[in-house]
Amino acid sequence: MRTVSVIGIGAGSPEFLTLQAISGLRHARAVFALDKGDTKADLLALRQHIIDTHSPSTPLYSITDPERDRNPDNYQAEVIRWHKQRAALLAEAIRTHSGENDTIAFLVWGDPSLYDSTLRIIEHMETYENLNMNVQVIPGITAIQVLTAAHKLLLNRIGEAIHITTGRNLKTTSAHNRRNCVVMLDGANAWLENFSDNTYIYWGAYLGTEHQVLRAGYVKDIGEELAELKKQLRTTHGWIMDTYLLRELDEHA
Numbered sequence: 001m002r003t004v005s006v007i008g009i010g011a012g013s014p015e016f017l018t019l020q021a022i023s024g025l026r027h028a029r030a031v032f033a034l035d036k037g038d039t040k041a042d043l044l045a046l047r048q049h050i051i052d053t054h055s056p057s058t059p060l061y062s063i064t065d066p067e068r069d070r071n072p073d074n075y076q077a078e079v080i081r082w083h084k085q086r087a088a089l090l091a092e093a094i095r096t097h098s099g100e101n102d103t104i105a106f107l108v109w110g111d112p113s114l115y116d117s118t119l120r121i122i123e124h125m126e127t128y129e130n131l132n133m134n135v136q137v138i139p140g141i142t143a144i145q146v147l148t149a150a151h152k153l154l155l156n157r158i159g160e161a162i163h164i165t166t167g168r169n170l171k172t173t174s175a176h177n178r179r180n181c182v183v184m185l186d187g188a189n190a191w192l193e194n195f196s197d198n199t200y201i202y203w204g205a206y207l208g209t210e211h212q213v214l215r216a217g218y219v220k221d222i223g224e225e226l227a228e229l230k231k232q233l234r235t236t237h238g239w240i241m242d243t244y245l246l247r248e249l250d251e252h253a
């Protein structure tokens with residue numbers, strides 16, 4: 001049976017790669033990647049750089065993620081169709097480029113447990129394509145850890161919970177969950193949609209990369225300015241990824 005290493009490569013710098021990740025990469029016969037149409041050139045270059053540095057003879061096979069209808073008549077049916085199609089494409093590439101007893105690898109941005117579909121796709125290849133593999137997961141440094149390190153922050157306050165959500169969900173996040181709330185996948189400026197006078201934001205873009213930008217302050221003071229900065233940075237680089245912690249600073253802080 002094949003073995004598949006799902007390797008977290010960290011979110012940003014090639015120096016985030018752990019010794020375990022390097023070893024996993026070196027043991028792989030081939031690396032496979034499912035690229036979305038909008039995968040950014042900088043991120044692709046970083047992945048190639050990691051392979052070139054640590055295991056230059058390992059081939060990389062990139063498969064373009066199939067298109068998905070975002071407004072289908074039957075949402076459930078469309079999602080299943082899409083899952084089947086991407087599982088079929090990837091399984092075909094794996095069967096073509098590796099042997100039945102080989103070890104192969106997927107390089108995952110950040111950590112595989114956080115807003116990433118690789119483990120789900122591996123399950124789909126088993127379900128729909130009868131491609132059974134031993135799965136091993138190698139953890140990576142998430143964008144959240146890079147953010148907290150950059151701001152020299154504790155993620156939690158004593159005894160408090162931490163909430164992790166997406167930009168889309170922030171609008172409906174309760175005040176309780178916003179006490180220590182990490183936001184990822186924000187295509188816009190969700191911090192402007194749900195804040196109080198006491199909401200403080202610790203923001204980071206392009207974390208771990210040479211373009212890293214950090215800002216911190218009360219949303220009521222810097223929120224609009226941050227939205228403008230995000231717009232400018234997106235124009236300058238052609239893409240942006242940001243992560244932030246929203247924290248209610250009150251008498252308990």
Ligand SMILES: C[S@@+](CC[C@H](N)C(=O)[O-])C[C@H]1O[C@@H](n2cnc3c(N)ncnc32)[C@H](O)[C@@H]1O
Nearest residue numbers: 011110111115142143184185206207241242243
């Ligand atoms: C599809 S999720 C992948 C998260 C990843 N698995 C992780 O462990 O960080 C992509 C989101 O992660 C965050 N992200 C990833 N890398 C980042 C970086 N270098 N700087 C800022 N945010 C980043 C952004 O919120 C982005 O929208």
